[in-house]
Amino acid sequence: MFNIDLRNDPIKKLFFYYFIPSLCAMIALSTYSTVDGIFVGKKLGEEALAAISICWPVFPMLISYELLFSLGAASIISYFLGKNEVHRARLIFSSVFYFVIISTLVIGITLWFFVDHIALLLGSSENLKPLVVEYLKVIFLGSIFLVLHPLSDMFVINDKQPILAMVAMIIGSLMNIILNYLFLFVFEMGIYGSALATVLGHAIGFCVLLQHFLFKKGKLYFIRRFNFASVISSAKSGIPQSVSELSAAVVMLLFNTTIMGIAGERGVSIYGIVMYSGIIFFTVLLSIAQGIQPIASFSYGARSLERVRNIFLFGISVSVIVGIGIYFIFYSLDIHLVRLFLKDDIALRDPYLLEDTLKAMNVYYLGYILLGINVVCAIFFQSVQRTKSSFLITICYTLLFLVILLPILSKHYGIEGVWISYPFSQFLAFLVVLGIIWYETKYGIFSAGFIQKDLSCKKKK
Numbered sequence: 001m002f003n004i005d006l007r008n009d010p011i012k013k014l015f016f017y018y019f020i021p022s023l024c025a026m027i028a029l030s031t032y033s034t035v036d037g038i039f040v041g042k043k044l045g046e047e048a049l050a051a052i053s054i055c056w057p058v059f060p061m062l063i064s065y066e067l068l069f070s071l072g073a074a075s076i077i078s079y080f081l082g083k084n085e086v087h088r089a090r091l092i093f094s095s096v097f098y099f100v101i102i103s104t105l106v107i108g109i110t111l112w113f114f115v116d117h118i119a120l121l122l123g124s125s126e127n128l129k130p131l132v133v134e135y136l137k138v139i140f141l142g143s144i145f146l147v148l149h150p151l152s153d154m155f156v157i158n159d160k161q162p163i164l165a166m167v168a169m170i171i172g173s174l175m176n177i178i179l180n181y182l183f184l185f186v187f188e189m190g191i192y193g194s195a196l197a198t199v200l201g202h203a204i205g206f207c208v209l210l211q212h213f214l215f216k217k218g219k220l221y222f223i224r225r226f227n228f229a230s231v232i233s234s235a236k237s238g239i240p241q242s243v244s245e246l247s248a249a250v251v252m253l254l255f256n257t258t259i260m261g262i263a264g265e266r267g268v269s270i271y272g273i274v275m276y277s278g279i280i281f282f283t284v285l286l287s288i289a290q291g292i293q294p295i296a297s298f299s300y301g302a303r304s305l306e307r308v309r310n311i312f313l314f315g316i317s318v319s320v321i322v323g324i325g326i327y328f329i330f331y332s333l334d335i336h337l338v339r340l341f342l343k344d345d346i347a348l349r350d351p352y353l354l355e356d357t358l359k360a361m362n363v364y365y366l367g368y369i370l371l372g373i374n375v376v377c378a379i380f381f382q383s384v385q386r387t388k389s390s391f392l393i394t395i396c397y398t399l400l401f402l403v404i405l406l407p408i409l410s411k412h413y414g415i416e417g418v419w420i421s422y423p424f425s426q427f428l429a430f431l432v433v434l435g436i437i438w439y440e441t442k443y444g445i446f447s448a449g450f451i452q453k454d455l456s457c458k459k460k461k
Helices: 011-044 046-055 058-082 086-113 115-121 129-141 143-158 162-186 190-214 228-301 305-340 353-364 366-383 387-442 448-460
Strands: none
Touching: 011 046, 011 143, 011 162, 011 190, 011 228, 011 305, 046 129, 046 190, 046 228, 058 086, 058 129, 058 143, 058 228, 058 366, 086 115, 086 129, 086 143, 086 228, 115 129, 129 143, 129 190, 143 162, 143 190, 143 228, 162 190, 228 305, 228 353, 228 366, 228 387, 305 353, 305 366, 353 366, 353 387, 366 387
């Protein structure tokens, strides 16, 4: 393991130290959904692919619950580690972990009992409902692993062990691929097998991470104390990104119901392919934000505000370059991506499905170029405890403008209006981001007055 000094090492060195393992880990995590889509589409066909696309909003709902505590707690933990208050960091870690275990078990069991109603609320047709219910039952019972795995991953990263987080994600992802193949193609378990492979993959990844805390290999480990105030403070700090994921679930649900009304199950299948393929795009952008999060949080805790500003500018620059580059890569490889999800005889059964999916991808993914800037800004401001700024950015790029634009554009332009609503909404959110950066420069964390005030406080100490 490399030795790093969060206080003095160059920002670029620290960024890549966190970014590369985070990228590998997040890509591995994203393959859970992508692999499900590929195996289900290839083995069971477009109807089953549409069914798991209907189920998809459940995943960001679970992740939003995890992020409510993990990102908030991680930022506060890094803050206290920066102040060398290690015991307080352990108290927050332990309290959040205990609370999430118990509450997730209760939530998962409750959702299992209402799975039939949830399937209908997600927009399932009567034709798809049996497949949707079968898939969701397994996911709900295994939801504790779907939550604890990324939760532990976030804590391990903030305990200066990003390589371990990467290894755990890769192991879990590989197991998911192997189990998907075995359950679907060897044992012929159907859509139930794909859901079971996802749960078991997360369970294995979580076990890899758990040993780090059990054997006290870092500064963070379990202590026999519980502090509910720590849970509340973590939740408050994690609200912006939790809302981001929850909004993603709402948006997916809105897209699914809108598309079902315009293009039926075929349209939902197209949307599923667009989203499954785009996970990798989004994952890279999110990894950039996660790469600057521990550095920004630590520097803010250490009161190095000039360094905080430089971290922000660096993160924005990287997100712009990467966002543009990835779009052109996807544009070049789009036809190969789409074919991964479709049976070989699709040209005979639906000759225009491939062409329609490619058109949707090329328009929808334009929004990802600006999404990188929006995500980096949201997570950065959350990392330095500018919760209101982070929350406003988050609600704008995830939900607000899409809720307004999607019904209007789909009504006037049909399915084309559905696809164009996403890049338009990201552009409007970007305008909000520019306004918030101006505000933070004039009155907030980037202002001369804020830095001068902080310097005065340090002199008094």
